[in-house]
Amino acid sequence: xxxxxxxxxxxxxxxxxxxxxxxxxxxxxxxxxxxxxxxxxxxxxxxxxxxxxxxxxxxxxxxxxxxxxxxxxxxxxxxxxxxxxxxxxxxxxxxxxxxxxxxxxxxxxxxxxxxxxxxxxxxxxxxxxx
Ligand SMILES: [Zn+2]
Numbered sequence: 001x002x003x004x005x006x007x008x009x010x011x012x013x014x015x016x017x018x019x020x021x022x023x024x025x026x027x028x029x030x031x032x033x034x035x036x037x038x039x040x041x042x043x044x045x046x047x048x049x050x051x052x053x054x055x056x057x058x059x060x061x062x063x064x065x066x067x068x069x070x071x072x073x074x075x076x077x078x079x080x081x082x083x084x085x086x087x088x089x090x091x092x093x094x095x096x097x098x099x100x101x102x103x104x105x106x107x108x109x110x111x112x113x114x115x116x117x118x119x120x121x122x123x124x125x126x127x128x129x130x
Contacts, residue, residue, distance in 0.1 A: 001072060003111045006030050006038075010076040011084055013042040013053065021047030027087065029053035031073040034107065037065055054093040058100060068101035074111035086113050094124045 013028025025042040029052070032038050041056025053075050061067050077085050089097070089110060097104045097120055105127055108120040121127070 001032050001036075001038075003072065003074065003117060004114070006032060006072055006074050006111060007076060007084070007086060007114070009038055009040055010053075010074050011078065013040045014076065014078045015042065019046060022050075027053040027075055027077045029057045029073065029075040031057045031061060031070050033061060033065065033067045034069040034071045035067060036071075037061070037067060039065065052090060052093050054089050055096055058093075058096055062100065068104075070097060070101075070104050070108045072109045072111060072117075073097070086111060088112055088123065094120065095127075098124055098127050 009030035010028045014025060016026040017024040022045040024044050027043040030038060030040045039057045039061040041053045041060060043053040044051045054073060075087050075089060077087050097108055105121045105124065109117050110120055110123055111117050
């Protein structure tokens with residue numbers, strides 16, 4: 001899948017809902033599995049917990065699709081003017097991608113911008129430290 005198409009799926013998840021102590025849906029994510037299925041998610045940031053959009057998409061992939069290998073993944077944030085920014089996964093999400101299936105370290109391509117894509121291994125260089 002072209003990364004522009006996956007970015008569009010992630011953008012479709014951006015629907016901010018302001019909470020008293022947080023926000024839901026100001027970041028959207030999309031992933032495509034190695035079998036070609038697409039899963040999306042939006043962030044859930046409450047006063048007590050934060051679940052990134054990427055991990056919501058990963059949870060849907062696992063629980064709805066019984067799949068574990070990610071071919072590509074992307075997250076986006078949109079500002080108040082509608083400009084879209086592709087944002088990198090946090091450390092927790094990078095580790096989750098690795099931990100759900102160690103093959104992902106080599107096969108998952110992380111989209112970092114409209115013209116930059118890197119393997120998960122680049123973002124998690126010491127994944128096999130211990
Ligand atoms: Zn994250």
